[in-house]
Structure formats: C-alpha cells, structure tokens
Amino acid sequence: MMRQLDSNDYARYAKQISLSEIGAAGQLKLKNAKVLCIGAGGLGTPLLQYLTAAGVGRIGIIDHDVVELSNLQRQIIYRHNDIGKFKVTAAKNNLQDLNPSICFDIYAEKFASHHVRSIIAEYDIVADCTDHLANRYLVNEVCVELDKPFVFAGITRYHGQCMFFHGKSGPCFNCMFPENLAVAILPDCNAAGVLGVLPGILGTMQANMILQYILQLQRHGTGQLFTLDILDFALQRYQVTQDPECQICIYGRRTCNDEAITPEQLNRKLHLHENFLLLDVRSPAEHAVGHLGGKLIPLPELSQRLDELNPELPVIIYCHSGQRSQAAVKILQQHQFKSVAYLQGGLASCQHVCAIIRP
Numbered sequence: 001m002m003r004q005l006d007s008n009d010y011a012r013y014a015k016q017i018s019l020s021e022i023g024a025a026g027q028l029k030l031k032n033a034k035v036l037c038i039g040a041g042g043l044g045t046p047l048l049q050y051l052t053a054a055g056v057g058r059i060g061i062i063d064h065d066v067v068e069l070s071n072l073q074r075q076i077i078y079r080h081n082d083i084g085k086f087k088v089t090a091a092k093n094n095l096q097d098l099n100p101s102i103c104f105d106i107y108a109e110k111f112a113s114h115h116v117r118s119i120i121a122e123y124d125i126v127a128d129c130t131d132h133l134a135n136r137y138l139v140n141e142v143c144v145e146l147d148k149p150f151v152f153a154g155i156t157r158y159h160g161q162c163m164f165f166h167g168k169s170g171p172c173f174n175c176m177f178p179e180n181l182a183v184a185i186l187p188d189c190n191a192a193g194v195l196g197v198l199p200g201i202l203g204t205m206q207a208n209m210i211l212q213y214i215l216q217l218q219r220h221g222t223g224q225l226f227t228l229d230i231l232d233f234a235l236q237r238y239q240v241t242q243d244p245e246c247q248i249c250i251y252g253r254r255t256c257n258d259e260a261i262t263p264e265q266l267n268r269k270l271h272l273h274e275n276f277l278l279l280d281v282r283s284p285a286e287h288a289v290g291h292l293g294g295k296l297i298p299l300p301e302l303s304q305r306l307d308e309l310n311p312e313l314p315v316i317i318y319c320h321s322g323q324r325s326q327a328a329v330k331i332l333q334q335h336q337f338k339s340v341a342y343l344q345g346g347l348a349s350c351q352h353v354c355a356i357i358r359p
C-alpha cells in the first residue's frame with residue numbers, strides 16, 4: 001500500500017522537498033522505499049542515521065554483534081549506555097528517537113545463507129556494510145540472482161572505496177575482486193585499524209548512492225568504483241568492466257537476456273562436472289552424426305516435451321549454429337525454468353574446444 005505524505009512530512013523534510021530535483025514526489029519515493037543495511041558498524045551507523053533522517057520509510061538492519069567500548073570511537077550512533085546491548089536494538093532505539101515515523105525491521109542474527117535470500121527479497125536496495133569478506137560475496141551472489149541493486153563500501157587504514165552494483169546489469173563485485181584472489185588483494189580491516197572519520201565518510205557516501213538511486217538522481221555511469229584517500233583527500237573513480245569469466249555473473253544472468261555461454265565456458269563446466277542438463281535441440285539425424293552428450297529434444301517437439309525436463313536444474317542448450325538454441329531458451333524461460341543458457345555459435349564453433357561424441 002502506497003503511503004502518502006502528511007503535514008508533518010512537509011515540515012520535517014522541507015529542505016529536501018525544496019530541492020527542485022526532489023520535491024514532494026521525491027519525498028514520497030523515499031517514504032515508500034525499503035532499504036536493507038547489512039552490518040550496523042562503522043559504515044552502517046552513519047548510513048542508517050542519514051537514511052532515517054532523510055525519511056526512507058522502511059529500513060532493515062542485520063547484525064548479530066553487541067556494542068563494545070571499542071566500537072564507540074567510530075560507531076557514533078551508539079551511546080556509552082548501549083554497551084552490552086545488541087547493536088540492532090540500540091540502533092533502532094536511537095534511530096527511532098531521531099525519526100519516529102520510520103519502520104525498522106531488526107535481525108539480531110548472523111548473516112547466513114539459508115535465510116539471507118528471503119530477507120534481501122523484501123527490500124528495494126541493499127547496503128553492504130559488513131566487514132566479513134565471505135558475507136560480501138554472499139550478498140553479491142544473492143543480489144545478482146535476485147537482480148537487486150546493492151551498494152558496497154570497504155575501508156582500510158586511511159583508504160576507502162565504494163561502488164554501486166546494479167543487480168544483473170553491469171559488473172558484479174566478483175568481477176572486480178574475484179573471490180579466489182580476494183584474500184591476497186583485500187586487506188582485513190579488523191586487523192588494520194582505522195581512523196573513525198573514514199567509515200563515517202564512506203558510509204555517508206553509500207547513503208548518498210542509495211538516496212540517488214531511490215530519487216533517480218544518479219549521474220555516475222554503471223560500474224564505477226570510487227576510491228578515497230583521507231590523508232591527501234584524493235577521490236578517484238575507476239571504470240570496472242564485466243569479467244566474461246565471472247562465475248557469479250554467468251549464473252546470475254542466466255535468466256536475463258544475456259544467456260549466451262562460450263564453448264570455453266561450456267568446456268570448463270563439463271570438466272568441473274557442474275550440475276546442469278545439456279540439451280541438444282537439433283534433429284535426430286544431426287545428433288547421430290556427432291553431439292556433446294546430454295539429452296536430445298528437437299526444437300519442434302520441445303513445447304510438448306517440457307515435462308521431461310526439471311525446471312529447477314540449469315539447462316544449457318545447443319544446436320548447430322546457435323539459432324535454434326536461442327529459440328529454445330525463450331520457450332524454457334516462458335515456462336519458468338530457473339536457469340537457461342545457450343551455446344554461442346553452436347556445435348559448429350566448438351569443434352576444437354569441447355569433446356564431440358561421434359557414435
């Protein structure tokens with residue numbers, strides 16, 4: 001149900017509403033927006049304060065930690081009296097004081113895979129404010145899968161970085177920092193120490209990106225990584241491109257328009273014995289001359305034989321040149337198959353890449 005602005009909103013948010021790009025229409029978007037903040041620490045707390053103050057209508061907070069004395073140096077939402085309380089409880093109390101009209105959902109639990117998907121699905125956009133690398137990859141994977149935008153920030157010593165990810169469009173976090181290399185390239189910020197203002201600035205930058213997204217005020221292009229050094233105050237931006245080898249994107253994009261996989265990618269999946277069905281949609285005569293294994297259902301019969309396939313299992317479809325397989329992708333997508341891709345260039349293009357079985 002769409003919530004409308006009331007007189008209190010016009011008074012409270014007057015300075016925002018008077019910006020011509022925002023106005024009452026923008027404030028209404030904020031009031032009806034749902035943001036999930038993962039991690040209520042150094043990055044999450046300034047972000048939560050700004051989003052609450054700006055009037056984001058519903059805010060979810062996930063964190064399983066309790067407030068410790070050493071947090072207060074940078075997590076300035078918490079008071080000395082909050083030590084020992086769950087962060088989500090203390091954060092909610094203090095934020096509710098700041099703005100009583102906001103709805104908060106709090107999750108005082110570990111960010112684990114079995115329920116993360118259902119929580120993320122409830123929100124419009126996710127703020128990744130966690131300092132755990134494994135969580136970060138999990139957030140990325142789920143957000144790509146659910147086509148949910150998320151904003152990442154990371155900090156170490158005097159250096160921070162942040163980036164907006166568009167769900168299935170553009171590069172993902174794993175494109176930028178492939179998980180297998182991450183331990184070497186991403187520092188552990190817990191061990192490194194940090195000046196309190198740094199997460200304050202980066203968390204505020206994340207909040208800015210989220211407000212820009214909700215208000216449709218984004219001016220930066222897709223895939224831009226912003227880095228900030230707070231000693232020389234240099235803000236830089238880098239263009240991140242999609243990694244064609246990225247496993248998360250390949251899986252995450254499999255139900256959008258970009259379903260092509262290359263012969264090399266297919267070959268790797270075959271070698272890794274990944275769990276998918278290989279489906280040949282050529283004629284029985286073509287299949288008899290040579291095939292890649294898997295199942296044969298000629299394209300003209302596909303619509304009638306869908307009950308032979310499991311819609312939960314990823315399907316990779318091939319034909320001779322890639323034309324019929326693309327038509328087959330559309331058929332399976334129309335029938336809610338979870339993951340469908342086709343072999344780019346068909347069998348003709350993988351003579352020297354994949355092993356062709358010639359009966």
Ligand SMILES: [Zn+2]
Pocket residue numbers: 171172173174175176243246247248249250
């Ligand atoms: Zn990727």
